[in-house]
Amino acid sequence: MAQFLQQMVNGLSIGSVYALMAVGYSLVYSIMNFSNFAHGGVIMFGAYFGFFAMTLLKLPFVASFALAFVGTSVLAVVIERVAYKPLRERSAPFLYFIISAMGASIFLENIIIATIGPTFRTYPDVFGRSSISLGSVSIGRLDLIMFVISAVCLTGLVLFIDKTKMGRAIQASAYNMKAAALMGVNTDRVVMIVFALGGLLAGIAGVFFGMKYTVYPQIGNITTKSFVAAVFGGLGSLPGAVLGSVLLGIIETLVAGYLSSQFRDLIAFVILIGVLVFRPTGIMGKTTEDKA
Amino acid sequence: MRKRNIVAAAVVALVLASCGGEKQADVIKVGWFGALTGDQAVWGNNEFNTVKMLFEEINAAGGVTVGGKAYTLEAVGYDNKGDAQEAVNVVRRLTSQDKVVAILGPNASGNAIPIAPILESAKVPDIATVATNPKVTVLDGKVKPYNFRVCFIDPYQGAVAAGYAFDVLGARKAAVLYDVSDDYSQGLREFFIQNFEKKGGTIVADESFKSGDVDFRPQLSKIKAQNPDIIFMPYFFKEVALSANQARELGITQVLMGGDGWPSDQLISMGGAAVEGCYFVNHLDYEDPDVADYKARYLKKYGIETELNGYLVHDAVVLLVDALKRAGEPSGEAIAKALESADVKGITGRIKISPQTHNPEGKDAAIIKIVGGKYIFQQKYAAE
Numbered sequence: 001m002a003q004f005l006q007q008m009v010n011g012l013s014i015g016s017v018y019a020l021m022a023v024g025y026s027l028v029y030s031i032m033n034f035s036n037f038a039h040g041g042v043i044m045f046g047a048y049f050g051f052f053a054m055t056l057l058k059l060p061f062v063a064s065f066a067l068a069f070v071g072t073s074v075l076a077v078v079i080e081r082v083a084y085k086p087l088r089e090r091s092a093p094f095l096y097f098i099i100s101a102m103g104a105s106i107f108l109e110n111i112i113i114a115t116i117g118p119t120f121r122t123y124p125d126v127f128g129r130s131s132i133s134l135g136s137v138s139i140g141r142l143d144l145i146m147f148v149i150s151a152v153c154l155t156g157l158v159l160f161i162d163k164t165k166m167g168r169a170i171q172a173s174a175y176n177m178k179a180a181a182l183m184g185v186n187t188d189r190v191v192m193i194v195f196a197l198g199g200l201l202a203g204i205a206g207v208f209f210g211m212k213y214t215v216y217p218q219i220g221n222i223t224t225k226s227f228v229a230a231v232f233g234g235l236g237s238l239p240g241a242v243l244g245s246v247l248l249g250i251i252e253t254l255v256a257g258y259l260s261s262q263f264r265d266l267i268a269f270v271i272l273i274g275v276l277v278f279r280p281t282g283i284m285g286k287t288t289e290d291k292a
Numbered sequence: 293m294r295k296r297n298i299v300a301a302a303v304v305a306l307v308l309a310s311c312g313g314e315k316q317a318d319v320i321k322v323g324w325f326g327a328l329t330g331d332q333a334v335w336g337n338n339e340f341n342t343v344k345m346l347f348e349e350i351n352a353a354g355g356v357t358v359g360g361k362a363y364t365l366e367a368v369g370y371d372n373k374g375d376a377q378e379a380v381n382v383v384r385r386l387t388s389q390d391k392v393v394a395i396l397g398p399n400a401s402g403n404a405i406p407i408a409p410i411l412e413s414a415k416v417p418d419i420a421t422v423a424t425n426p427k428v429t430v431l432d433g434k435v436k437p438y439n440f441r442v443c444f445i446d447p448y449q450g451a452v453a454a455g456y457a458f459d460v461l462g463a464r465k466a467a468v469l470y471d472v473s474d475d476y477s478q479g480l481r482e483f484f485i486q487n488f489e490k491k492g493g494t495i496v497a498d499e500s501f502k503s504g505d506v507d508f509r510p511q512l513s514k515i516k517a518q519n520p521d522i523i524f525m526p527y528f529f530k531e532v533a534l535s536a537n538q539a540r541e542l543g544i545t546q547v548l549m550g551g552d553g554w555p556s557d558q559l560i561s562m563g564g565a566a567v568e569g570c571y572f573v574n575h576l577d578y579e580d581p582d583v584a585d586y587k588a589r590y591l592k593k594y595g596i597e598t599e600l601n602g603y604l605v606h607d608a609v610v611l612l613v614d615a616l617k618r619a620g621e622p623s624g625e626a627i628a629k630a631l632e633s634a635d636v637k638g639i640t641g642r643i644k645i646s647p648q649t650h651n652p653e654g655k656d657a658a659i660i661k662i663v664g665g666k667y668i669f670q671q672k673y674a675a676e
Contacts, residue, residue: 003517006542010509017507118333120530122562131541140541213506213534214562218331222506256510261499262472264510 002136007257008250013143015249016150017212020205021226022233022241023154024198030174030236031194032088034097035227038079040220041108042199046072046206047215048112054124061126069203076199077192079104088191105220112217121215146208153204154242157197161238166193174236232272234285243283248272320356320363320622322347322612323392323416325382326399328371331503331530334556335399335601339421340369342602343396345593346609356613359620368392372403379403380410387414393624394419394615396608399601401425401446402475404439411438416624417631419611421604422552422575424449425479429650436650438624440631442607442643443575444655446476449551450483451675452573452657453524457549458491460659460673461571463521465496469511469535471527472500480526480551487675496520501531508535509542516544528553533562540566547571555600560665567662576603576640577658577669583639607638611645 021043028036049071053064083100127145131138161167172180173190181187209219226245233244251271256264276282324343326336347365350356355364368390372378379398386392387410395411395418398404404423408431411418420428420441429439457463466488471477485495496518499511512535515523523539525532525548532554539548547570554572576583586606590598612627614636619626635644643652659670 003513006513006516007510010507010513014507014509113329113333118329118331120334120558120562131543133543138541138543214530216331216530218504221504253510256499257514261501261511261514265502 003257005135005137007253009137009139009143010257011250011253012246013140013147013249014253015229015246016143016147017205017209017222018226018229018245018249019154019242020150020201020208021223022230022245023157023238024201024205025223025227025230026233026236026238026241027157027194027198027201029230030238031170031177031191032084032097034094034101035235036198037098037101037223037227038083038104038108039198039202040223041105042072042076042079042202042220043206043209043223044112044215044217044220045075045108046203047210047219048116048206049203050207051121051123051210051215055121065204065207068207069200072203072206073196073199076195076202080191080195085188085191109217109220116217118217121210123211123215126211142208142212146212149204149208153201154238157201158238160197166190170194228269228272232275232282234282237282237284240282240284247283318355318361318363319366320358320616321366321368321390321392323383323386323390323395324367324369324397325372325379325386325395326369326397326403326421327374328369330373330375332374332400332528334558335422335599336371336374336397338599339397339399339601339605340367341594342590342598342605343367343369343609345590346606349589350613356616358616358622363622372398374400374403376402376406380406383407383410383418387411387416392416393622394612394627396605396612397421399423399604400476401428401479404428404441405475408436408439412436414624415628417628419608419631421601421608423476424552425475427475435648438628440611440628440645440650442604442611442638442640442652443552444657445651446479446551447483448675449573449657450480450485450526451487452659452673453480453526453549453551454484454487454491454493455675456571456573456659456673457522457524458488458493461522461547463547464493465518465520466493466522466524467497467499467515467518467520468495468524468526469499469501469508469515470525471503471531473502474527476553477527481524484524484526503527503531505531506534507538509538512539512542512544515539516542520546522546523548525550526553529556529559530562533559533567536563536566536570552600555660555667557597557599560662564665568665569662571659571661571670573673574658574660574667575600575655577660577672578667579669580639586639603640607640607643610636610638611643 024039046068050064050068053059053067083104087096127141131140169185169190173187177187229245229248230241234240252268255267324340326339327333328336344367347367351364355362370382372382399422401423404420405427417438422443424443424446426445429436468481470481497515523546550572552574615627615630618630632647641655646653656672656674659673660667661670
């Protein structure tokens with residue numbers, strides 16, 4: 001029983017890591033209908049921004065954190081302007097966007113390798129390594145803080161999209177970009193805001209990742225799993241992305257803990273494929289457009 | 293039109309220059325490959341830097357005399373990013389385009405195993421550095437004619453770890469966490485389990501992950517529930533640091549033990565207190581007087597400490613130079629033949645290549661403990 005509770009805590013914590021990334025994917029997908037594979041690269045930059053703000057600039061944690069997510073917001077918008085906007089203006093097929101996104105992702109990884117180098121870097125200790133024990137279950141401090149901040153950010157995002165005028169413009173553009181433009185929505189601006197929001201979440205995710213798993217140029221690769229989680233939850237749906245991520249985290253943990261860690265990914269992904277066979281749009285997806 | 297002339301002239305000049313270069317060349321090209329980028333880049337860069345440094349020193353001292361003629365050594369290095377497919381590609385390039393007579397590296401078993409067919413068709417020998425999997429030099433009981441190495445092998449390393457854990461540390465229940473996608477990790481796990489059980493111990497948990505994973509808590513929680521005396525972690529320092537930190541977060545206080553994938557400056561900076569008091573099996577003792585000179589030269593030239601790989605690639609160079617001198621001619625076949633009967637003293641110990649296995653026989657392992665963020669040599673340990 002103690003082990004089961006511990007495994008649920010592990011699963012929730014892994015799931016919340018996936019959720020922070022999956023929401024960024026879903027957000028961009030809902031507007032642009034393509035998967036922004038450069039997201040992993042932006043997360044990696046977030047980790048480096050936070051790291052250098054703390055070690056080189058000697059800023060306190062909160063300031064470094066803010067610097068990281070402002071930095072990645074700007075970076076995400078720049079990537080959009082350089083890599084996607086020209087395609088958007090020519091209404092290129094979505095495949096071109098994906099290729100452009102992969103290019104951006106490879107570029108981001110290699111520019112770090114070439115300039116900063118491939119070595120691993122460790123964040124200074126902020127919250128302490130010790131964990132909080134509840135009976136026989138231990139919860140990492142960082143996990144707890146990460147869980148709370150993720151929840152706050154995701155709630156904030158949902159409120160922004162539901163309650164503000166810009167949020168409604170995003171919803172309208174997600175529904176139909178052309179029609180929204182005809183109704184006077186500045187869709188170019190909407191795209192920019194969406195990328196800025198995606199970048200902001202990437203920055204938050206990046207700093208937490210860096211603290212949890214150290215900083216290195218391939219850290220963005222973990223996004224593969226969160227991309228799967230986003231598809232599983234229903235690409236384009238924010239609650240779906242969160243639900244898909246948490247479920248993936250828990251399924252993985254339970255499979256590793258009770259069936260076999262050797263077969264963890266195999267079994268977890270067979271379950272996901274099974275769900276997608278019966279619900280091709282994912283758990284909470286609405287449309288049946290091309291998922292890419 | 294004018295531009296084109298200039299380009300044509302430049303091409304001609306280049307061709308002439310390269311022809312001229314070849315004529316005056318009494319150069320022996322030696323290949324090196326390993327990861328210069330990616331997860332294992334720390335070690336790849338360390339190896340290649342060592343090779344370049346040693347070649348410069350050898351050339352400055354007059355080069356190597358082969359068959360009565362002096363040659364200088366030139367290192368041709370390529371990055372395989374730690375990838376097995378890329379390893380095959382770069383070896384093909386080294387043997388067919390660069391026409392090297394021998395290859396040094398790689399450090400990873402998974403990269404050293406698939407290159408054997410290319411070496412055989414090109415008749416170029418390879419000396420692996422820390423590739424400890426048995427299959428690097430021997431496959432299905434037959435020795436691979438062009439694969440050699442300067443390190444001891446996994447069965448030996450696994451046996452040393454199991455023997456030390458059981459006999460010296462007194463562990464009776466052991467748990468293993470390993471990387472299921474890595475030949476090196478699989479090999480160490482297999483021979484640790486085999487030897488630990490042979491001694492009378494029990495394996496209470498045998499868990500795995502896949503390289504690239506960053507979260508090990510599900511597996512560690514399962515291990516914790518079994519309450520082992522020791523946890524064997526036969527994989528590389530990055531995952532070691534992550535899993536050690538996560539183990540401590542989960543309240544696992546047991547001693548962790550590993551193999552030669554552990555030692556790295558980064559293990560201490562990343563793992564910190566989590567790896568304190570833990571043990572690993574290594575190829576050498578860093579404080580051994582035999583290694584001090586190389587260590588100091590490397591530090592002076594590059595401004596950073598050498599890693600484990602540097603010591604082994606140093607001995608690979610020693611072994612190669614010895615074979616070159618005895619080969620009579622700078623050809624891959626002659627060098628391979630000379631390597632089979634090599635018996636040299638390297639800085640990591642005596643390297644006596646066995647013609648049956650192409651492994652250095654009877655090399656002692658060093659047991660190292662992490663105390664106060666330092667690698668403290670405990671004892672030389674040989675498994676039976």
